[in-house]
Amino acid sequence: MIAAQGILTSRGGKTSHAAVVARGMGKTCVCGADELEVDLAGRKFTAPGGVTVSEGDVISIDGTSGVVYEGEVPVVASPVVEYFEHGRAGDADELVVAVDKLMRHADAERRLGVRANSDTGEDSARAVRFGAQGIGLTRTEHMFLGERRQLVERLILASGDDERQAALDALEPLQRGDFTEILEAMDGKPVTIRLIDPPLHEFLPDLTELSVKVALAENGAGEPGGASDKDRKLLEAVRRLHEQNPMLGLRGVRLGLVIPGLFAMQVRAIAHAAADRVKAGGDPQPEIMVPLVGAVQELEAAREEIEQVLADVWKETGSEVKTLIGTMIEVPRAAMTAGQIAQAAQFFSFGTNDLTQMGWGFSRDDVEGAFFSRYIDLGVFGVSPFETLDPDGIGRMVKIAVKEGRETRPDLKIGVCGEHGGDPDSVHFFHGAGLDYVSCSPFRVPVARLEAGRAAVLEAAAGSSDSR
């Protein structure tokens, strides 16, 4: 994905992890075009009507309409995006002058803060240029893709304490570097760092591929040296950890509580990065967020470990950096027990991707292409609930959690970091629900600013007409 100029997939939906990574990188992406038949071995795909596109052929994709073109379509840079990237030039055209005026007005009126979801220093710096007031979500598992994936694999598959510790020791300096970059780009602004939340299947070798490799080798049919002892051991472990529903499996806080040292390693890296920034004269404002909590006891257990590690690092480095500890609210049970969870959380951030997935009981990776158009025809919903928050069901959970969370802790800071944070209608909903901020991918930050301003203006207008 890093190498790609654009991304087209036959599977997945708007909030599948592939799509959120692409959006975060600002890459054009069309996800879940399930009429495409992908022939991996032949390195080609076939579109409806029989058009075949082979590796090396050029296609063009329109991320807004979802249209895919054969060949190259000429494109021009958007003057509005250029304005957000570089500010307004003296000779700006009429459109840019109007956008500039509108954005200033929206910023002056809005009550909602706007943060960005970002996993790198570079994206964070762009988010600031686009007007983000902080980072609402750093997905740390994205820091372990590419070459680093094997370190997480080693960690998950470690058979003893020494092996596990070796993998953690290799990961810690990489994490420290990642966090230092982001805290530097976001100096003086809050940065919510979410502890690792990897659905296991994204980090382990594919069960089928590995089974075939080992089976062929055992029958003498594979390539010479095709499967080693390591592959056989790996297969055993992958079988042991295989999950039918990885999105509902050993993820988030569950993984952190099961794999000793994992959260501690990340917290140590965050604390050292913050202490390094203080030494360099910076003003780091880290916030540590625990994912996938469903019960206050999970958060309490994680928090105890986090506080211990923070205390150790502050003692070791001699600098103490104020660090909030909070949680995602993305499991329905968390929303329904928000009053209890707020006892252990200094902030909430709604993960509306998972809350929608678990609230409706449909997989964010699979269902959009499978039956959503039929559901829209039938009027079950007007738009995918992964795109615009469903106000009656998932929204109701959000409202209950806001109310009960603040009853327990009146100063509870509350935001949203699911993809809905950058969707216009959903931003209006979050304004009405009394959230403090929305967080979305850097390229959607201007939209969120604009809509947050409109929500405030509309509310004021409705209030003044009510009082007349």
Ligand code: PEP
């Ligand atoms: C969410 O569930 O809304 C969220 C932000 O977390 P992720 O998309 O990484 O699961």
Ligand code: MG
């Ligand atoms: Mg989530």
